[in-house]
Amino acid sequence: MFSKKIVQLALTLSQVAIGLASTLGNTTECTADTFTYPTDQLSGTSSLGITAAPVFNYTAISVIPGTTVGASFTVDFCNVTVTYTHPGWNDTIHSTVWLPAQDNWNGRLQALGGGGYSASFGALYTTQAVAKGYIAIDTDAGHVKGDAPSLVPNTWALTSPGNVNLYLLEDWGSRSLHEMAVVGKAVTEAFYGAEPVYSYFSGCSGGGRQALEIAQKYPEDFDGIIAAAPALNLENFIPAGYWTAQVMRDLNTYPPACEIDAFTEAAIQECDELDGLQDGIIALPELCAFDPHTVVGQSFNCSGTMREFTSAGASVVQAAWTGPRSQDGMTGWFGLNKDASLTSYYAATTCTSNSTCSAAPLGLFSSWITYFSAKDPDFDLGNMTDTQFFSYLKQSQDEYHSIVAAANPDLSGFRAAGGKMISWQGLADEAIPPNGAVAYFQQVQDLDSDAQSFVRFYQAPGVGHCQTTVGPNPNGAFDQLVAWVENAVVPETLTAVDTSGNTRNLCSWPLQQIYVGGNSSDPDSFNCTLAAYPSFAADFPFYDSF
Numbered sequence: 359m360f361s362k363k364i365v366q367l368a369l370t371l372s373q374v375a376i377g378l379a380s381t382l383g384n385t386t387e388c389t390a391d392t393f394t395y396p397t398d399q400l401s402g403t404s405s406l407g408i409t410a411a412p413v414f415n416y417t418a419i420s421v422i423p424g425t426t427v428g429a430s431f432t433v434d435f436c437n438v439t440v441t442y443t444h445p446g447w448n449d450t451i452h453s454t455v456w457l458p459a460q461d462n463w464n465g466r467l468q469a470l471g472g473g474g475y476s477a478s479f480g481a482l483y484t485t486q487a488v489a490k491g492y493i494a495i496d497t498d499a500g501h502v503k504g505d506a507p508s509l510v511p512n513t514w515a516l517t518s519p520g521n522v523n524l525y526l527l528e529d530w531g532s533r534s535l536h537e538m539a540v541v542g543k544a545v546t547e548a549f550y551g552a553e554p555v556y557s558y559f560s561g562c563s564g565g566g567r568q569a570l571e572i573a574q575k576y577p578e579d580f581d582g583i584i585a586a587a588p589a590l591n592l593e594n595f596i597p598a599g600y601w602t603a604q605v606m607r608d609l610n611t612y613p614p615a616c617e618i619d620a621f622t623e624a625a626i627q628e629c630d631e632l633d634g635l636q637d638g639i640i641a642l643p644e645l646c647a648f649d650p651h652t653v654v655g656q657s658f659n660c661s662g663t664m665r666e667f668t669s670a671g672a673s674v675v676q677a678a679w680t681g682p683r684s685q686d687g688m689t690g691w692f693g694l695n696k697d698a699s700l701t702s703y704y705a706a707t708t709c710t711s712n713s714t715c716s717a718a719p720l721g722l723f724s725s726w727i728t729y730f731s732a733k734d735p736d737f738d739l740g741n742m743t744d745t746q747f748f749s750y751l752k753q754s755q756d757e758y759h760s761i762v763a764a765a766n767p768d769l770s771g772f773r774a775a776g777g778k779m780i781s782w783q784g785l786a787d788e789a790i791p792p793n794g795a796v797a798y799f800q801q802v803q804d805l806d807s808d809a810q811s812f813v814r815f816y817q818a819p820g821v822g823h824c825q826t827t828v829g830p831n832p833n834g835a836f837d838q839l840v841a842w843v844e845n846a847v848v849p850e851t852l853t854a855v856d857t858s859g860n861t862r863n864l865c866s867w868p869l870q871q872i873y874v875g876g877n878s879s880d881p882d883s884f885n886c887t888l889a890a891y892p893s894f895a896a897d898f899p900f901y902d903s904f
Contacts, residue, residue, distance in 0.1 A: 359608075361508075362463060362479055362599040368375065368641055369853075370778035371568060373424065374708055375378050376688045377509055377613060379711075384825075386413045386550075387436070387460075387549055388410050388411065388438075388457075388549075388760065389411075389511075390409055390410045390435035391409050391411050392410045392548055392549060393410060393438060393440070393545055393548045393549070394544070395408065395442065395544075396540055396544040396550065397439065398707045399540045399544070400442070400537055400540055400541075400550050402444055402445075403442045403443065403444055403445075403537065403767040404442060404443055404444075404445050404754060405440070405441070405442050405449065406441040406442055407441050408437045408438065408439070408441070409438070409441075410436060410439075411436075411437055412434070412437070412527075413433075413434065413435050413436070413437050413762060414434050415432055415434065416431060416432065416433050416434070416435070416481075416485070417431065417433075418430070418431065418481040418482070418485040418728060419431075419485075420482055420483065420484070420485035420487075421480070421482065421483065421486060421642070421825070422483070422486060422560060422588065422833075422836050423470060423471060423480065423483055423559075423560050423561050423562040423565050423586060423819065423824070424561075424562035424566075424584065424586030424735065424782075424824050424825070424832075424859075425524060425582070425825070425831065425833040425835075425836075426825055426826075426831045426833060426837065426848040428581035428594040429486070429647075429835055431441055431485045431486055431488075431489035431876070432489075433456075433458065433478035433485060433488045433489050434458070434459045434462075434551060435456045435458050435459065435488050435494075436452070436456070436457040436535055437455075437457075438454070438455040438456075438457065438545050438549075439452055439454050439455075440452070440453045440454075440455070440541045440542070440545065441453075441515050442537070443576065444525065444529075447525040447526075447529075448523055448525070449500040449526055449529055449840060450500060451497060451498065451499060451500045451529060451534055451537070452497070452498045453495065453496075453497045453534075453537065453538045453541040453542070453544070454484075454495065454496055454498075454579045455478075455493065455494075455495050455541065455542050455545045456484050456487075456488050456493065456494040456495070456511040456648075456751070457493055457545070457546070457549050457583070458488045458491055458492070459492065460549075460550065462491050463550060464490070464491030464492060465554060465555045465556070465614070466491070466492050466493070466515065466554055466555065466556045466557070466558065467492060467493040467495065467534070467542055467543065467546060467554035467556070467557040467558065468487040468492040468493065468494055468495075468557075468558045468559075468560060469481075469495045469538060469539065469557070469558065469559040469560070469580065470483035470484055470492075470495070470496045470559075470560055470561065470565070470567070470797075471495075471496075471541065471559065471560065471561020471562070471565020471568040471569060471724070472508065472564050472565050472568065473508050473562065473563040473564040473565055473589075473824070473879075474495065474507075474508030474509055474563070474564050474722055475507060475508050475509065475515075475530075475722075475725070476502075476503045476504055476507045476511065476564070477496070477497050477498055477499035477501075477503055477506070477530055477534065477564075477568075478496035478497060478498060478604075479503065479504060479505065479508075480496065480503060482505075483496070483560075484601075489664075492553075492555060492558075493542065493546055494538075495538055495541070495542035496506065496538065496570045497534045497535065497537070497538040497568055497839055498535040499526070499529045499531040500525075500526050500530070500532070500534065500572045500757060501513060501514035501526060501528040501549055502514075504771055505751060508564070508719050508722075509721035509722055509725065510725045511729055511730075512725070512729065512771075514526050514615055514733055515527075515725075515729035516731060516735065517727060517775045518732050519733065519735065519736075520733050520734070522730060522733055522740070522762070523731065524654050525812045527761055527762065528761055530762070531571070531761045531762040532568075532571040532572075532575055532576075532699035532761075532762075532764075534570055535568055535571060535576065535579075536572070536575070536579060538711055539557070539572075539576065539579040539580065540579075541559075542550070543891075547619070550566040551702065556581050556582070556844060557579070557580045557581055557582075558580055558581065558582045558583070558584075558836070558839065558840070559572055559579075559580045559582075559584070560584040560586075560836055561581075561584065561585065561586065562584075562586035562587050562756040562824040562825075563586070563587050563588075563589050563789065563790065563823065563824050564592070565586070565590050566585040566586050566588030566589060566590070566781070567585075567588050567589040567592060567762075567883070568764075569583045569584060569585035569588065569764075569779070570585050570590050570764035570765075570781075571590050571764040573585075573769055573777065573779055574764060574766045574768070574769065574771075574772070577769075577771035577774070577775045577777060577904075578771075578775045581704075581776070581777060581778070581843050582775065582776065582777065582778050582779070582780075582839045582840065582842070582843040583772075583777065583778070583780075583839075584778040584779075584780055584835055584836055584863055585779060585781040585836055585840055585868035586652070586779070586781065586782055586788055586835070587766065587782070587783055587784060587787055587823055587824055588763040588781060588783070588788055588790075588795055588798075588822065589763075589764075590653075590670050590763065590765050590776060590794065590795065590798055591691075591757060591765050591794050591798075592743075592762055592763070593754045593758040593762050594691050594751070594754065594755060594757055594763075594794075595691050595692070595753055595790060595791055595794055596722060596726045597721055597726045597727050597730075597731060597754050598681060598682050598691035598704060598740075598751060599704060599722070599723040600692065600723040600724055600726075600727055600747070600787075601677055601678075601681065601682035601707075601747070602674060602677045602678040602700070602705045603704075603717050603723070603739075604682075604703040604742065604744065604747055605674055605677040606705070606707075606717055607717065607740065607793055608744065608866075609673060609674070609826060609850075611668070611670035611671070612709075612715040612717055612752060613670070613673065613674055613705070613707060613715065614660065614707060614713065614715050615652045615663070615706075615707060615709075616658070616659075616660035616667070616699050617658070617660065617667065617671045618661070618671070618700050618705045618707075619700075619701060620651070620659075620677060620730075621650050621659035621667065621671065621672065621675040621700075622675075622696065622697060622698070622699070622822075623658075624648070624650070624653050624658075624664055624667075625640070625648040625650070626638060626639075626640060626644065626696070626697050627697065628646070628648040629642075629643075629645070629646035629647075629648055629697075630887070632645045632646065632658070633870075633871065633872055633873050634872060634873035634874070634875075635817070635873035637819070637820075637829075637863075637878060637879055639697065639819045639820035639828060639829050640695060640696055640786070640789070640820075641783070641819035641820070641870070641872075641873075642821070642870065643695040643849075644889075646696050646890075648696060649676075649802065650671075650672035650675045650676055650679075651669065651673075652671045653667045653672075654667045654668065654669050654671075654672050654821075655667060660767065673875050674705055675700065675705065675723070677693075678693055678694055678700050678704040678705050679693045679694060679695075679696055680693045680750065681694075681791065682691030683900075684745070684748045684751075684900075687752050687899055687900070687902050688899055689748050689752050689900050690748075690751065690898070691791065691794070691900070691901075692791035692792075692793040692794055692797075694788065694791055694792075695785050695786060695787075695791075695792060696785070696787045697785075697828075698786045698787060698788045698822065699777050699786070699788040699819065699822060699826070701842075702788040702789070702823075702826075703722065703723065703788055703789055704788070706718035706719075712901060713758050719826055722789070723787060724739055724804055725839070726754070727747075727750055729743070729780065729837035730754065730756055730757075730758065731750035731753060732750070742873075745879060748755075756853065760825050767798065767801035767802040767804070767805045769806070769809065769812075769813060770806065771808070772811075772812065772813075773809075773812045774813075775842065777812060778813070778839065778842045779794070779812065779814070780814055780816070780830055780835050780838065780839045780842070780852065781812040781813070781814070781816070782815065782816040782817070782823050782835060782864065783795040783796075783797070783815070783816075783817055783818065784818045784821030784823060784826075784827070784831075785817050785818060785819050785820065785821065785829075786819070786820050786821055786829070786893070787821070787822055787823045788822050788823050789823040790823065792817070793826075795815065796815075796817075796867070796899070797901055798814040799813075799867055802869075803817075803868075810866065812847055814852075814866045814867075815866070815867040816831060816852045816864040816865065816867060817832065817834065817864065817865070817867060817871075818830070818850075818852075818854060819871060821854075827856075828856075829854075829856060829862075830854030830855055830856040830860065830861070831850045831854055831855065832834070832853065832854045832862070833854070834853050834855075835852055838852060838853065849866070850866060851864060851865060851866065851886065852864040852866075858879075860879040861879075861881045862881050862883065862884060863881050863886070865887075866886070867891060868888060868889065869886035869887060869888055869889070870886065870887055870888075870889040871884050871886060872884065872885050872886075872887045873886075
């Protein structure tokens with residue numbers, strides 16, 4: 359199959375070179391008249407207009423989703439925006455397509471995902487794609503995209519107090535993703551005279567959730583998919599992420615960041631060498647049995663001042679590590695691993711000059727409870743009881759799983775379409791509990807024993823959420839995906855690089871990375887070993903019930 363695609367790619371590029379202007383200097387094709395809305399392919403939608411204009415010498419810092427190395431790129435492209443609606447839904451969606459100069463197109467398309475409550479991040483992701491010869495596409499899913507809107511859905515979540523905007527929620531959940539793919543390919547064919555030979559989707563966090571939604575619901579849209587740190591059960595883990603703040607309020611204690619970080623450091627010291635190497639990373643978190651209460655009363659350094667670990671502080675940290683669990687054990691979610699930064703989200707506090715501390719705003723987590731659980735922008739989280747909290751967790755699962763969850767382990771459609779997927783999760787992720795992804799891919803493997811022939815999941819020890827890292831980060835995952843899709847180069851391991859430039863190979867789950875001796879900067883000093891993973895469905899009955 360891939361050899362036919364390569365021939366098609368060569369023919370496509372030849373056709374583009376012969377049949378169209380060589381640069382954007384001839385702008386006659388980069389006008390709205392060149393493009394037609396694909397009505398016949400998008401049933402249930404209606405065009406609101408198309409704009410197109412050439413852009414020259416556009417410069418922006420840009421990264422591939424889930425990577426830690428950004429760069430400044432200067433690009434020329436035809437900027438096309440297709441605006442449409444679903445009649446009766448009162449929504450307005452913008453699909454954006456950046457078409458590189460015609461002699462720079464590599465015959466491929468790259469869709470870029472978003473994060474949090476935002477469906478995309480615009481130039482932060484799209485610029486690098488165009489610079490490398492890809493058509494870049496994204497969607498706003500009907501609301502404002504970007505960094506700030508990713509934390510709070512206040513502009514679109516409710517039609518009125520008590521009423522969630524279910525149409526925009528479905529747009530954001532999955533529907534606009536397929537429509538973006540259709541629009542992107544139609545615009546491509548109109549501009550170059552040929553559709554892309556290969557199409558890819560790349561996303562991290564919320565973008566990783568989008569990637570899995572596409573594989574599950576729209577398996578023929580993309581040849582290759584990157585699903586990094588996938589927020590695949592966001593209807594569960596986002597409200598569950600508020601649990602640590604709830605515990606702090608219950609205990610009326612808000613530990614300073616230095617105490618929370620000191621607990622994390624104590625856990626790392628206890629469990630660092632479980633993989634055979636002392637490197638400041640807990641590579642085998644499921645073996646780490648450190649109890650924060652065992653260091654209560656011991657001293658730690660807080661910015662030059664010696665303090666003692668408190669029992670209340672230990673309870674707060676334990677809440678973040680364990681995750682919420684109702685008294686009957688049937689409602690809750692996974693906690694974070696013990697080397698994750700708790701002060702970023704879960705146990706974030708702010709302190710005054712006189713050391714009076716309080717909970718810091720938790721926009722991502724508290725916003726879900728405010729807008730999608732209580733459905734009241736004026737809801738007072740300070741009065742929420744534990745019973746109400748667990749009621750909201752169950753309600754969130756019941757009301758939103760079918761709309762936003764990307765947790766269907768049946769990927770047979772994606773396999774039949776010839777798709778390939780690389781997914782990875784940082785084990786020190788400070789926003790998304792890694793065991794949610796492990797549980798999902800365990801289910802994928804249980805359903806299809808040969809799933810690794812088209813989907814690979816990797817764990818990244820010491821790596822945080824998308825662009826935070828202590829351990830080696832798989833910055834080249836997208837290139838390995840392209841090699842797998844186009845040249846059948848199976849990514850047995852995922853190449854990762856740490857901040858010092860040292861390379862380490864990430865293992866394809868269920869294998870785990872084990873140090874076997876030698877120079878830790880040498881990737882050959884590590885082996886991939888089959889580990890005895892727990893059955894998450896058995897250990898967490900609430901997950902099995904979902």
